[in-house]
Amino acid sequence: MTATGTTRTWAGSTLAERKAVRRAQLVAAGRELLGAGQAVTVRSVCRAAKLTQRYFYESFGDRDELVIAAFEAAAHEAVAAIVEAVAETDGRPESVARAGVRVAVEQTIDDPRRGQVLVVAPVxxxxxxxxxxxxxxxxxxxxxxxxxxxxxxxxxxxxxxAGALVHLFFRYLTGELRVERAAFEEHCVRLLLAGGAGWRRPSVDTG
Amino acid sequence: MTATGTTRTWAGSTLAERKAVRRAQLVAAGRELLGAGQAVTVRSVCRAAKLTQRYFYESFGDRDELVIAAFEAAAHEAVAAIVEAVAETDGRPESVARAGVRVAVEQTIDDPRRGQVLVVAPVxxxxxxxxxxxxxxxxxxxxxxxxxxxxxxxxxxxxxxAGALVHLFFRYLTGELRVERAAFEEHCVRLLLAGGAGWRRPSVDTG
DNA sequence: GGAAACTGACAACGATGGTAGTCAGTTACT
DNA sequence: AGTAACTGACTACCATCGTTGTCAGTTTCC
Incomplete structure (x- = not known):
């Protein structure tokens, strides 16, 4: 058998494998830059990935595509963790809301880089x-x-x-919202349980 | 009396007056560009204002300063209108909320340019x-x-x-939120009245 | 060994943007 | 009329960015 096309190896791996590695390196570099609040350009991301710019266009049409890939990588981690946590609850609304909020906070606030990518960078x-x-x-x-x-x-x-939660997380992550973590989580839980209402009694209901 | 310093006229106006006129022209041009979703650069705004770039630095240190001035001009109009409408109510919470929402909608949705500046451009x-x-x-x-x-x-x-309202207005203004105007306004009113709760009964309250 | 695929380093080009300066013409004051 | 302030048009320079191509060295296959 002759090695032709994509089965030809270089340093032990096929072209497809090398491409996949390089793509992953670029996505990881993009995440690092976003997570550090730094600009993502073709140059900056290739520099961070230690790859020449030629390889950028091997996997991405443009910078936006790379940035989206980086974001999606981070988002899928967070969503997966939330889905898992929710699946482990007894299914009662309060359990679901608490688990969801707890994990969302862990994913974004306890891992500031991911938080930066998901919550702050989009701004x-x-x-x-x-x-x-x-x-x-x-x-x-x-x-x-x-x-x-x-x-x-x-x-x-x-x-x-969505607007309420995103804004709350943004302000908490950037340090603008000076509240205890427990109060923050409790408020988010209440919002979820009320479908957005963190408050017990709308004034009109007691009027 | 001799005309010296800032009282010297040129085409009938003093230097201070001319500066003020030019500044206003630049702010207005900035608003136009923002309102049309176009980029605001020193070049683009001077082109739109029909002034040479030399005059930009007469009033603004940099582009950001100009953009902030344009935003503030639009915001002050909206806030003033809301304040006025609220002052004309009987002061009951529901009247205040309704007046506030009605005017906010008028200011942003009925005047799409101002809406673009205040709600969409910040994105x-x-x-x-x-x-x-x-x-x-x-x-x-x-x-x-x-x-x-x-x-x-x-x-x-x-x-x-704040997060909830901003997001609702953004989606409504961009056409992503396909609801009747009355329903939209009603929902915003409810949010305000409940201090954010557009919903009657959080589930936990009926558990 | 030769040729082709592949790599890494770099150059090149065009576009855009910020900032500042020059120059000829205009206006106003003395 | 002379001079200084002022104007509008334009140039110049630097920096960054996106995209593409070249070249010498490396690896692999036949």
């Missing part, structure tokens, strides 16, 4: 903002599945909830 | 994002003054509310 990168906006329904749907809310138009509810 | 410009973040407490404080909420930690409440 200054329209590409990431749009990507995050696209992925949020995945998360809200997960909770809607377990938490029955008779709160009204579900799209409005979901949007308000 | 792709970190300078504007930060500026808006800085100004949101002005608005939430206005409502807190009129709407008594026993909902808990007021900073957490205000942050969640």
């Amino acid at each position: 200054s990168d329209p590409v990431l903002f749009a990507k995050r906006d696209e992925m949020l329904p995945v998360l809200t749907a997960l909770f809607e599945e377990h938490i029955d809310s008779d709160a009204g138009d579900s799209e409005l509810v979901a949007s308000a909830l | 792709s410009d970190p300078v504007l994002f930060a500026k808006r973040d800085e100004m949101l407490p002005v608005l939430t404080a206005l409502f807190e003054e009129h709407i008594d909420s026993d909902a808990g930690d007021s900073e957490l409440v205000a942050s969640a509310l």
Whole structure:
């Protein structure tokens, strides 16, 4: 048998394998830069990955594609952890909400780099903002599945909830929100349980 | 009397007057560009203002300063209109919330350019994002003054509310949120009245 | 060993942006 | 009329970025 096409090896690996390695290196470098709040350009990411720019275009059409890949890598980790935690609850709404919030906090606040990628970076990168906006329904749907809310138009509810949580996490992560972690988590749980309501009694209900 | 220093005229106006006119032209040009979703650079804004770049540095240290000025101009209009509308209510929480939401919608959705500047542009410009973040407490404080909420930690409440409203307006303005205007406004009113709760009954309350 | 695939380093080009300066023409004051 | 302030048009320089190509050295296959 002759080694032709993609089976030819170089330093023990095929071209496809090398491409995959290089792609992973670039995505990891992109994550590092995003997580450190640094600019992601073709040059900066290739420098961080210790690859020449020629290899960038082997896997990505442009910088945006790379940045999205980096974001998705981080997001999938967080979502997977949340899904797992939720699956281990007894399924009661409060258990689900608590597990979800706990893990979300762990994934973003206890791992500041991932938090930076998922929560802070989208603020200054329209590409990431749009990507995050696209992925949020995945998360809200997960909770809607377990938490029955008779709160009204579900799209409005979901949007308000997403906006509220994203903003809370952003301010907490950047240190603008000076509250105890427990209070922060409790508030997020309440928001989820009420389909967005962290408050017991809307004023109109007691009027 | 001899005309010296700043009283010297050129085409009928003093240097100070000319500077003020040029500054206003640049701010207006900045607003136009932001409102049209176009990039604001020193070059683009001077082109739009029909002024040479030399005059840019007469009023602004850099591009960010100009962009902030443009944002502030738009924001002050909206805030002033909301303040006025609230002042004309009977002061009951529901009246205040309704007036506030109605005017906010008018200011941003009925005037798409201003809406673009205040709601959409901050998504792709970190300078504007930060500026808006800085100004949101002005608005939430206005409502807190009129709407008594026993909902808990007021900073957490205000942050969640701000995030929810900003996100709702963003999605509505960009056309992502396909709901009737009345439903949209009603939901925002409910959020305000509940200090963020658009929902009647958190599940835990009926458990 | 020769040829082709592959690598890493680098150059090149065009585009854009920020900032500052020059120059000829215009205006206003003395 | 002379001079200084002012204007508008433009140049110049530097930096960064995206994208592509070249070249010499390396590896692998036949």
